[in-house]
Amino acid sequence: LLPPxxxxxxxxxxxxxxxxxxxxxxxxxxASGLHRREFFVRYQPIIRLEDEVCLGAEALVRWRRRxxxxxxxxxxxxxxxxxxxxxxLTDQVIDRVLVDMADTLAKRPDIHVAINFSADDMDxxxxxxxxxxxxxxxxxxxxxxxxEATERSxxxxxxxxxxxxxxxERGHSVAIDDFGTGYSSxxxxxxxxxxxxxxxxxxxxxxxxDAATSIVIPHIIEMAKTLNxxxxxxxxxxxxxxxxxxxxxxxxxxxxxxxxxLDPGDFxxxxxxxxxx
Ligand code: C2E
Ligand code: CA
Ligand code: CA
Ligand code: CA
Numbered sequence: 001l002l003p004p005x006x007x008x009x010x011x012x013x014x015x016x017x018x019x020x021x022x023x024x025x026x027x028x029x030x031a032s033g034l035h036r037r038e039f040f041v042r043y044q045p046i047i048r049l050e051d052e053v054c055l056g057a058e059a060l061v062r063w064r065r066r067x068x069x070x071x072x073x074x075x076x077x078x079x080x081x082x083x084x085x086x087x088x089l090t091d092q093v094i095d096r097v098l099v100d101m102a103d104t105l106a107k108r109p110d111i112h113v114a115i116n117f118s119a120d121d122m123d124x125x126x127x128x129x130x131x132x133x134x135x136x137x138x139x140x141x142x143x144x145x146x147x148e149a150t151e152r153s154x155x156x157x158x159x160x161x162x163x164x165x166x167x168x169e170r171g172h173s174v175a176i177d178d179f180g181t182g183y184s185s186x187x188x189x190x191x192x193x194x195x196x197x198x199x200x201x202x203x204x205x206x207x208x209x210d211a212a213t214s215i216v217i218p219h220i221i222e223m224a225k226t227l228n229x230x231x232x233x234x235x236x237x238x239x240x241x242x243x244x245x246x247x248x249x250x251x252x253x254x255x256x257x258x259x260x261x262l263d264p265g266d267f268x269x270x271x272x273x274x275x276x277x
Pocket of ligand 2: 058116148177178198
């Protein structure tokens with residue numbers, strides 16, 4: 001038998017190990033972040049390129065840790081996708097968007113918010129019911145909520161198609177996100193009845209450069225036009241990119257040239273800014 005002091009020391013050591021393990025487990029951290037509602041949403045304005053009128057915003061999730069640090073989406077969304085926690089995260093993002101934006105969207109039926117969805121969300125169709133319930137009594141029209149889903153999240157084509165059709169029945173529009181970065185973009189376009197494509201930043205970055213991949217973007221635009229899809233370009237950072245996309249007939253865009261992802265109050269101020277400001 002160990003002397004009592006040794007038992008106490010052992011228990012303390014084990015407790016310290018358990019605590020530090022918990023601190024090191026990313027899924028454990030996400031679980032407590034979800035429990036404490038530490039996730040919040042920024043809104044990046046989406047602009048009509050023709051006249052620079054704001055059409056709406058993309059909702060982008062962030063994590064504010066207890067120590068005050070802000071964690072970007074890339075650092076926890078993929079982990080939550082692998083662990084299955086993305087369902088809870090998606091639900092919290094939807095709830096948050098509706099709380100943040102209910103007044104603005106009810107007052108401005110011409111404005112939409114695009115929410116990002118993952119493979120789990122697109123596979124199950126659960127989000128359609130979730131959105132339907134969450135929108136009840138808010139004064140927000142389903143037309144004001146757009147769905148964004150990456151090609152990767154549409155991999156199970158039959159289930160994704162069912163979700164897209166259900167979304168359309170409710171009145172939502174659906175965009176393929178990061179378009180062109182997957183290995184079979186054209187195949188997805190042929191099989192899925194989407195309304196819009198988001199042209200990935202990696203392609204916008206090539207505009208005005210002599211990168212070999214700069215030949216891709218005219219083809220993407222041509223294809224989207226043939227299929228009558230709305231185009232929204234992401235990651236527009238300079239006037240040359242804007243001029244090119246505008247001349248090519250791309251309808252919408254977002255990027256640091258216009259605005260970074262904004263806190264809800266700043267987005268409303270942006271929306272109401274005097275014309276030409
Ligand atoms: P995404 O959907 O392609 O979102 C665009 C990303 O580009 C955002 O990064 C945005 O902040 C960034 N961005 C926008 N304009 C510019 C620009 O002019 N220059 C540069 N350098 N970057 C720009 P963010 O917010 O870090 O999000 C990263 C990714 O995480 C998103 O890529 C999306 O795939 C995912 N994500 C974000 N929020 C959610 C969410 O609520 N749910 C899910 N499932 N995924 C999300
Ligand atoms: Ca997106
Ligand atoms: Ca995107
Ligand atoms: Ca992207």
